[in-house]
Amino acid sequence: MIIVMKSSAGRKELAEVKKRIRELGYKPHVIHGTTRNVVGAVGDERGKAVLQTLQTLPGVESVVPILKPYKLAGREVKPEPTLVEIVPGLVVGGEEFVVMAGPCSVECESQILETARAVKAAGARLLRGGAFKPRTSPYAFQGLEEEGLKLLALAREETGLPVVTEVVNPRDVELVARYADVMQVGARNVQNFALLKMLGQLDKPILLKRGMSTTIQEYLMSAEYILAEGNRRVILCERGIRTFETATRNTLDIAAVPVLKNQTHLPVIVDPSHATGHAHLVPPMCYAAAAAGADGLIVEVHPHPEDAASDGPQSLRPEDFRQMMTRLAAFTDAAGRTLNGAD
Numbered sequence: 138m139i140i141v142m143k144s145s146a147g148r149k150e151l152a153e154v155k156k157r158i159r160e161l162g163y164k165p166h167v168i169h170g171t172t173r174n175v176v177g178a179v180g181d182e183r184g185k186a187v188l189q190t191l192q193t194l195p196g197v198e199s200v201v202p203i204l205k206p207y208k209l210a211g212r213e214v215k216p217e218p219t220l221v222e223i224v225p226g227l228v229v230g231g232e233e234f235v236v237m238a239g240p241c242s243v244e245c246e247s248q249i250l251e252t253a254r255a256v257k258a259a260g261a262r263l264l265r266g267g268a269f270k271p272r273t274s275p276y277a278f279q280g281l282e283e284e285g286l287k288l289l290a291l292a293r294e295e296t297g298l299p300v301v302t303e304v305v306n307p308r309d310v311e312l313v314a315r316y317a318d319v320m321q322v323g324a325r326n327v328q329n330f331a332l333l334k335m336l337g338q339l340d341k342p343i344l345l346k347r348g349m350s351t352t353i354q355e356y357l358m359s360a361e362y363i364l365a366e367g368n369r370r371v372i373l374c375e376r377g378i379r380t381f382e383t384a385t386r387n388t389l390d391i392a393a394v395p396v397l398k399n400q401t402h403l404p405v406i407v408d409p410s411h412a413t414g415h416a417h418l419v420p421p422m423c424y425a426a427a428a429a430g431a432d433g434l435i436v437e438v439h440p441h442p443e444d445a446a447s448d449g450p451q452s453l454r455p456e457d458f459r460q461m462m463t464r465l466a467a468f469t470d471a472a473g474r475t476l477n478g479a480d
């Protein structure tokens with residue numbers, strides 16, 4: 138249920154509504170609007186009719202059922218877009234089209250520092266890099282783990298770029314959180330609900346990638362797990378889905394961007410690297426993402442893709458990334474967005 142407060146309602150009335158929601162066995166989630174507050178009451182669907190009694194409380198304007206199965210992620214409870222602050226001065230979901238870039242995996246100090254310098258010079262706002270790498274093969278490179286996290290922190294110290302990196306296992310959440318500015322959940326873990334619940338208890342942005350066979354509704358229900366635990370700083374990422382096509386690594390569901398923007402208030406970015414699997418296809422998909430209304434990109438960049446420990450074929454060289462960023466400015470401008478580092 139959504140409890141819509143009157144514009145004149147104060148803290149006392151809001152506190153009483155929250156108290157009564159808890160007494161009825163539900164969890165209150167307050168969304169502060171520009172003119173009034175809204176309270177989402179989340180819990181067992183079977184007894185939600187009792188929440189209608191909240192209509193009689195002082196300061197309550199109306200009590201409205203939430204029709205979608207995802208209660209907190211949907212626009213019913215929060216019509217205006219959510220702005221996710223990464224660090225002061227850097228927001229995903231606002232006017233700026235935010236680009237995150239870096240290697241698939243952190244391999245050594247020289248590699249991550251060279252990449253970090255290059256992507257920053259080209260206009261990237263965050264440095265991506267994997268320290269823990271979930272791989273299809275148990276024999277593939279699995280990442281440098283904590284040593285990789287330390288190298289990412291070193292690159293952040295030198296360049297000032299906030300770091301986004303993946304957490305794979307619930308037991309590693311605390312460790313990764315010590316180093317990362319944004320915690321990434323990869324496609325394979327989109328329905329790892331134990332992990333999602335733990336991330337929901339952090340006060341850190343979460344970058345949630347869509348699973349390779351996950352429907353939009355299933356995807357938003359995964360986001361709901363994080364939101365229900367209290368963390369509202371969720372960024373969605375379309376990274377391609379599995380289809381019958383073999384010409385690309387996955388099939389980039391570009392239509393998912395406007396669909397998600399219509400159904401949820403959460404910001405949406407696109408990963409064209411994992412979606413296509415081929416470096417020459419990445420720039421066109423970057424432009425398509427901007428045109429479709431995405432809030433940003435996460436792109437793989439490596440100084441020497443031919444020697445990369447993972448995902449070399451889909452990684453842009455620094456010069457190719459710079460050229461892509463230059464051309465991207467025309468698309469973000471047409472979409473009414475700004476791009477850092479644009480000429």
